[in-house]
Amino acid sequence: MQFVTVRDFRSASREIWDKLVNNEEIIVTNNGRPTALLLNITESNFEEILASVRQAKAMRAFNRMREEAAGRGYLSEEEIEAEIRAYRAETSGDVQ
Numbered sequence: 001m002q003f004v005t006v007r008d009f010r011s012a013s014r015e016i017w018d019k020l021v022n023n024e025e026i027i028v029t030n031n032g033r034p035t036a037l038l039l040n041i042t043e044s045n046f047e048e049i050l051a052s053v054r055q056a057k058a059m060r061a062f063n064r065m066r067e068e069a070a071g072r073g074y075l076s077e078e079e080i081e082a083e084i085r086a087y088r089a090e091t092s093g094d095v096q
Contacts (some may be wrong), residue, residue: 001023006035 028036041049
């Protein structure tokens with residue numbers, strides 16, 4: 001993995017593209033902070049890589065939600081069942 005600055009990316013993009021073919025991953029930084037990830041993809045692996053990136057993003061979102069839930073405290077099984085009953089009553093028009 002190699003790091004390049006936004007400035008370098010603008011001024012030497014051809015050289016960076018050449019390195020990307022060999023390195024497969026390049027991190028673009030802006031003011032010393034990672035901003036973008038460049039991956040070497042081909043027509044044959046495009047869908048697979050895109051699916052992998054989307055799966056990784058979904059897992060990160062799921063993990064953040066779990067951490068937030070843990071910070072707020074978990075619901076007991078009884079509370080979960082009560083929430084389910086309340087939702088079912090709202091959607092079916094029944095009162096329980």
